[in-house]
Amino acid sequence: MSEDDVATMRRLVTELAETTATLRDLGDRADLPAVERNAARLEGVIEQLDRNLPPELDEA
Amino acid sequence: MSEMWNPRLETLPPDRLERLQVRRFRELARHVYDGSPFYREKLDDAGVDPDDIETLADVRRVPVTTKDELRHATGREPFPYGDLLAVDPVEVTEYHQTSGTTGEPVRQADTWPDWEWWSDCWATVLWAQGIRPDDRVFFPFSYNVFVAFWAAHYACERIGAEVVPGGNLSSVQRVRKMVELDVTAFMSTPTYALRLAEVAHEEGLDPAGTSVERIVCAGEPGASVPGTKARIESEWGAEVFDHAGATETGAWGFTCRGSSLGLHFNEGRFLVEVLDDDGEPVDPGERGELVVTPLDRRAQPYLRFALRDEVELAGPEACDCGRTFRLATGGVLGRSDDLTKVNGVLLSPIAIEDAVRSYPDVGDEYQVVIEHHGSKDIDVVRLTAERAEGTEKSARTVLSELTEELKQATNLTVDLELVPYGTLDRPELKARRLTDTRDRHV
Numbered sequence: 001m002s003e004d005d006v007a008t009m010r011r012l013v014t015e016l017a018e019t020t021a022t023l024r025d026l027g028d029r030a031d032l033p034a035v036e037r038n039a040a041r042l043e044g045v046i047e048q049l050d051r052n053l054p055p056e057l058d059e060a
Numbered sequence: 061m062s063e064m065w066n067p068r069l070e071t072l073p074p075d076r077l078e079r080l081q082v083r084r085f086r087e088l089a090r091h092v093y094d095g096s097p098f099y100r101e102k103l104d105d106a107g108v109d110p111d112d113i114e115t116l117a118d119v120r121r122v123p124v125t126t127k128d129e130l131r132h133a134t135g136r137e138p139f140p141y142g143d144l145l146a147v148d149p150v151e152v153t154e155y156h157q158t159s160g161t162t163g164e165p166v167r168q169a170d171t172w173p174d175w176e177w178w179s180d181c182w183a184t185v186l187w188a189q190g191i192r193p194d195d196r197v198f199f200p201f202s203y204n205v206f207v208a209f210w211a212a213h214y215a216c217e218r219i220g221a222e223v224v225p226g227g228n229l230s231s232v233q234r235v236r237k238m239v240e241l242d243v244t245a246f247m248s249t250p251t252y253a254l255r256l257a258e259v260a261h262e263e264g265l266d267p268a269g270t271s272v273e274r275i276v277c278a279g280e281p282g283a284s285v286p287g288t289k290a291r292i293e294s295e296w297g298a299e300v301f302d303h304a305g306a307t308e309t310g311a312w313g314f315t316c317r318g319s320s321l322g323l324h325f326n327e328g329r330f331l332v333e334v335l336d337d338d339g340e341p342v343d344p345g346e347r348g349e350l351v352v353t354p355l356d357r358r359a360q361p362y363l364r365f366a367l368r369d370e371v372e373l374a375g376p377e378a379c380d381c382g383r384t385f386r387l388a389t390g391g392v393l394g395r396s397d398d399l400t401k402v403n404g405v406l407l408s409p410i411a412i413e414d415a416v417r418s419y420p421d422v423g424d425e426y427q428v429v430i431e432h433h434g435s436k437d438i439d440v441v442r443l444t445a446e447r448a449e450g451t452e453k454s455a456r457t458v459l460s461e462l463t464e465e466l467k468q469a470t471n472l473t474v475d476l477e478l479v480p481y482g483t484l485d486r487p488e489l490k491a492r493r494l495t496d497t498r499d500r501h502v
Contacts, residue, residue, distance in 0.1 A: 033187060033219075034066035038180070041218055 006057055013049045020046055063317065063381065065187035069328040070383045074376075077384060078116065081331045084355035086113040089122065089363060095146030098133045099363065119331070120339065124351055124366040130166045130308070141169045147359050156207035158307040159279075159490055168207065168307050169359040175214070177356050178207075178310055181329050182215030182303075185314040188324070188381075189301040190274055191245060193220035198246040200234040200256060202488065203227040207307050208278045212247055221245075231259045231488075238272065239265060245274040250282025250292060254424040255486040257295035261449075268297030278303045279490045284315065284323060284391025285410055287417030291424065302391055308365050309352045313388065318381030322374055323388040330354055332386070333364070334373045344375040344386075349396055368396045400496060402430060402439045405471050409494045412443070415469035421451040421458045425484040432498040439498065442475045449481045 020042045027035030064070045072080070089110035092099035103110065108121050134142040138149050145152075147169075154170040170178065191197065197216045201209040203225065216223045224241060226234045235256055238246060248256065253275050260267040275298050277283035283292070283302035292300045304313035304323055312330045313323040325332035334348040335341060342348035350367045371388035378387050394410045401407070409428070416426050423446035431440050443466065447458060455478050466474040 031062045032066060032068065033062055033064075034069075034180070034183070037183070037193075037219055040220060 003058065006053065009049075010053050013046060013053060017043070017046050017050070061192075063188070064383065065184040066328065070184075070385060072328070072384055074384055077327055081327065081355065082113065082115060082119065085119055085331055085353060085363075086110060088353070088355055088357075088361055089113055091358065092146045092361060092363060097143040098129075098136075099144075099146070102363075116341075119364070120333075122363050124339075124364045125362045126366050127163070127166070127308075127368070130362075131164055134167050140167050141360055142167075144360050144362075145169055146361065147171060152359055155205070156210070156307055157205045159206055165205075166308065170357070171359045174357050174359050175211075177329075177354075178211040179214035179218050181311045181326060182211045183218045184326055184329070185303050185311050186212065186215050186219060186221075186276065188314055188316040189276055190299070190317060191216060191219055191221055191276070195219075195221040195244045195274075196224060196241060197221050198224045198226050198234070198238050198241070198243040200226040200229070200231075200238075200246060200248050200252065208303075208305060208311075209247060211311065212276070212278070212303075231256060232263060235260045235263060235265065235267075239270055242271040244271055245276065246272060247276045247278065249279040249488070249490060250277045250285075250288050251280060251424075251486070251491040252488050253277060253292045253300075254288075254295065255488070257292070258424070258486070267295050270296070272296050272298045274298055275300045276303060277301065278305065281392045281394070281410060282413065282417075284321065285414050285417065286321070287414040287419075291417050304369075304388075304392055306352075306365075306367060308362055309367065310354045310357065312352050312354070313391075315391070316379065316381045316383065318379040318383075320374075320379035320381075320387060321390060322378055323371075323391045324379065324381075324383055324385040325387070327385045329356055331364075334371055334388075342373050344373050344378075347372045347393070350388075350392075370394050370396050370399070398494070400430070402441055402472055407441070407470055407472060411469045412466065412474075413493070415465045416443075416445060416462070419462050419465050421448050421453050422446060422462060422478070423448050423481050423484075425486060426493060427484060428494045430494070430496045430498060440475055441470075441472055442477065444477045444479055444484065446481045446483055447478050 020039050024036050024039035027039055093103050093110050106123050133144045136142040151171045152169040153172045154175050156168045157165040199209055199213055213223055257267040282288035283300050289300050302315045305311035312326050315323055331353040333351040335351055336348050350369045350371055351364050352367055353364050354361055370393045374387040374389045376384050376386055394408045398409050426445040429442045433440055459476050463476050
């Protein structure tokens with residue numbers, strides 16, 4: 001696995017987190033619990049993706 | 061905050077709802093045709109090309125799937141699900157099986173997306189019944205291969221409620237844990253909700269004085285049986301809701317907080333048909349048998365699964381909650397397999413349950429045995445009930461009054477026996493209270 005791959009994964013996880021936060025906010029504003037609550041659940045999964053890609057993986 | 065999990069979907073106009081259901085049915089039919097040898101053969105035999113399904117009339121050209129078919133199909137390869145499986149076995153992440161109420165249990169596979177589907181359907185149910193992120197929900201359930209409470213557990217998590225798993229505890233420990241943690245809701249069979257109230261009393265606690273505000277019932281139709289629902293509500297001082305589902309179909313029905321005593325079909329995720337003896341849809345106000353298709357399941361889905369449950373169809377106007385989903389008036393009225401003729405009279409076990417549970421001077425538990433007396437060539441219905449704890453009525457009065465109540469409810473004279481309170485078994489899961497010993501039905 002190259003450093004570029006790791007960087008790409010980190011960028012995608014960040015995008016997912018931002019997208020999910022937006023989705024959650026929109027679900028809340030539209031009074032759609034099915035969207036807001038499911039997005040909240042997704043945040044838990046995305047956090048695990050983030051924690052599995054810590055900066056310590058980078059070669060010093 | 062909305063009273064509906066998905067208010068856009070749950071209030072969709074009927075014509076758009078039908079369009080959605082037919083499209084998803086077509087996609088599901090294509091999926092099982094491609095993935096399951098069982099369904100490929102079934103659809104080929106019926107001359108149905110999945111891609112040609114464009115209307116509900118087209119849907120009805122697909123033969124129903126019966127429980128007997130499942131039992132045969134699961135005996136074939138690949139083990140242990142057989143050729144009903146519509147995905148690569150490596151995609152399966154969840155094993156469950158039916159409770160075996162009507163025979164040998166059927167194995168059920170689900171993928172992870174299926175499991176997400178299960179709990180999202182249950183979230184629709186629980187949100188409609190008032191479960192919210194600030195609830196603390198107790199599950200007094202011995203977690204095992206029976207699926208319903210597992211899926212509800214995960215639905216509570218999906219909602220964001222706090223879940224307290226109460227498996228592997230005695231009934232006394234469960235009641236104490238509920239009191240210790242100030243739980244606001246719990247889920248159980250109606251039978252076990254009554255049993256837990258009984259245990260609370262034995263422990264010197266008043267269940268109506270606990271913090272429990274809502275009880276969601278599954279596994280038996282009792283929460284839609286007025287006498288049983290009233291007993292649970294009275295014992296716990298809580299709102300009582302019903303859910304209807306099956307391992308094969310998922311959570312297809314629910315009572316809401318609207319004014320009706322009916323069970324909404326979860327029509328955003330299921331195609332629910334109520335059919336007459338000729339397989340044609342009944343009109344509102346008529347009774348028929350349920351045929352359910354879970355539209356979004358993938359590993360081992362069923363096209364038009366014949367539940368053998370009887371319901372009376374009502375239009376959406378029967379409830380004032382605002383959903384466009386149709387309802388079954390009074391919930392599931394019984395399994396068509398359980399309706400039996402006694403001396404020429406059709407007997408419904410639910411009619412017996414309502415009569416017994418509506419009569420306050422007997423306990424919650426009872427047993428019914430139907431026998432045939434060969435010498436007289438007649439059937440006899442024997443019912444054993446417990447005297448209620450603390451009743452001041454004489455046994456003679458109770459026998460006389462309850463016999464009359466049962467006669468009104470069933471049009472039959474029931475041979476009634478009263479036993480002391482606490483004599484009969486208290487089941488935790490599905491209760492079987494009727495035994496038919498006849499080898500022929502006259």
